Amino acid sequence: MPVVIIGTGLAGYNLAREFRKLDSLTSLFLISADDGAFYSKPLLSASFSHGKTAQQLCNSSSEEMSRELYAEILVHTRVILIDRLNKTLTLQQEGSEHVSKILYGRLILATGAKCRKLPHYEGDAHTDIFRINNLRDYHRFRTAVTGRKRITLLGAGLIGCEFANDLIQAGFAVDLVDLQAWPLATLLPEVAGRDLQHKLTNYGVRFHGETSLKSIERSNSGLCAQLHNGDKIETDIVLAALGLEANIGLANMAGLQVQRGITVDRYLQTSDPAIYALGDCAEVDGHQLFYVAPLIACARVLAQTLNGQPCKVHYGAIPVAVKTTLHPTTICPPSPTAEGHWQVAHDSSGVRAEYRNRNGDLLGFALTGNAITHRDRLSSQCRPIMDDRSQAD
Ligand SMILES: Cc1cc2nc3c(=O)[nH]c(=O)nc-3n(C[C@H](O)[C@H](O)[C@H](O)COP(=O)(O)OP(=O)(O)OC[C@H]3O[C@@H](n4cnc5c(N)ncnc54)[C@H](O)[C@@H]3O)c2cc1C
Missing domain, CATH: 3.50.50.60 (FAD/NAD(P)-binding domain)
Structure with missing residues (x-):
């Protein structure tokens, strides 16, 4: 069989x-x-x-x-x-x-x-929002942006930040909108998220934090995106990366x-x-x-x-390189149930944030800029994802 x-x-x-x-x-x-x-x-x-x-x-x-x-x-x-x-x-x-x-x-x-179902947005262009989760979506989006200049990105998670990084370097004007106050907020402590935000902003990305899309209307020059905080963005294309x-x-x-x-x-x-x-x-x-x-x-x-040799998987620490090439970022998030706190060291070249419990065990980390050189050392010290000990001890 x-x-x-x-x-x-x-x-x-x-x-x-x-x-x-x-x-x-x-x-x-x-x-x-x-x-x-x-x-x-x-x-x-x-x-x-x-x-x-x-x-x-x-x-x-x-x-x-x-x-x-x-x-x-x-x-x-x-x-x-x-x-x-x-x-x-x-x-x-x-x-x-x-x-x-x-x-x-x-x-x-x-x-x-x-892609998660989009929330309901007001306006006559709410069905025009793009998402990219496979090659076919990529082709559709690439065709749609030909000859256009302005892209609004909904969601500053891992994929949203990567698109912002990529599209700004491709020559588009990029607005990045997120409910949270800083990019990658569920994965990075504030100092690291702000560091990435400032670097993306320096390259021209306009970040709209602590808000979300209210309505999207067709206009003479393209689309008009109205945010809940009152900001209005004149744009050509809206791309959602909302999980x-x-x-x-x-x-x-x-x-x-x-x-x-x-x-x-x-x-x-x-x-x-x-x-x-x-x-x-x-x-x-x-x-x-x-x-x-x-x-x-x-x-x-x-x-x-x-093949007849039953074998169990084991997840060690899994650091993920976020492809924000304008400011390299690596995340190794602690488990959502882990109890600890962030210890942060930063200078103008980047941020090293280590999430440790009260015994000093490393449960996760986040690195930006030059601090990504600590990736291998911290990965080898970090508690594995599949671990028989409790994360809280
Ligand atoms: C834009 C983007 C950037 C990413 N960047 C990173 C990164 O930098 N690092 C990283 O580690 N991960 C990244 N990821 C995540 C990573 O790409 C995924 O974890 C991985 O590709 C998932 O592969 P998969 O085979 O499980 O699913 P998919 O690639 O979604 O494949 C699912 C397959 O199932 C088929 N299918 C579904 N339902 C049916 C059905 N009923 N009948 C027949 N076929 C069906 C589909 O046609 C497809 O072939 C990224 C994801 C995205 C979208």
Whole structure:
């Protein structure tokens, strides 16, 4: 019975590659709602300034991946139902009413995450807001900004800051709007966030903190965005980067246990022993991390489990380099339940912030500018994400 992977993002393809290193015989299917192109999603927020088209970001087509992996890849095909009793998937081809079925022996969900639903905005242009979460979105946005100059970004989280950094260097006028007082506020202490804010501002990004979009109207010269704090922004395009949520609908419908993501243990096994999950769709032993490093760790161990050697994943400290190249920033956030406080050292070249508990244990850190040179040393000292000790002790 075949191994079937739903999803051809970094999680699906990394797992398929790791699996093929161990097993070249078992038949392998990948099913994708998109075109199955292999690309690095993190580049979506760092490629405008390099003038990259969506095509240039595509490393391999689905046909090339199919040859590399000795796998059948069904593209533009959505799995609409999982019948766990009969180990059967119901598939629907894009643009067609026709459905077909496929059997699985073991099933892996790598269905990723989608952009969170936008809040309701007033105005006749509220449906014109762009989001970028895949190559197709990138292409649409890139086409829409051709010949335009002014972009308003909603959300100064990791992805919003990266787009601000990229688009300002691509020559656009950028307004960055966020509910919080400083960029990356959920990940950085104020001194580090303000440091990044000042650097982005020096390069021309206009930051609007502690406010949000109220309405968006078409005007003679483009769009007019009205913020709750009274600011009015004349703009051409609005791009929202307001967070992601795991694609759990299919798993939920199949009766699998889900919370914020599809619930899996450290073997990446769901509440059904024949079904596994990894990547942005999965909540691994209570941890939901929308980053590449954890999914790569998961792909390695899951490949071994599928090959008959059950293997548990272990997350160490996972520092993430934010692609704000104008002012490099690295984050290794403490767990939301960790008890401690930030100890901050800063000078004109950057900020080193260490989150420590009362025993002095390092639970997380944030670095900006030249302070990123401390990354490896702090990573080796930092408490791992998957740790049997309590974060509070
Ligand atoms: C702009 C941007 C910048 C980022 N930058 C960084 C970074 O710098 N560092 C970092 O670590 N992480 C970064 N990330 C996060 C990282 O890219 C993701 O964690 C990772 O790519 C997720 O991969 P995935 O395979 O789990 O999901 P996805 O790439 O979303 O893939 C999901 C796949 O599932 C398919 N699918 C979904 N539902 C179905 C269905 N019902 N039937 C068939 N197919 C289905 C989709 O078509 C797709 O092929 C960034 C993310 C974004 C959006």
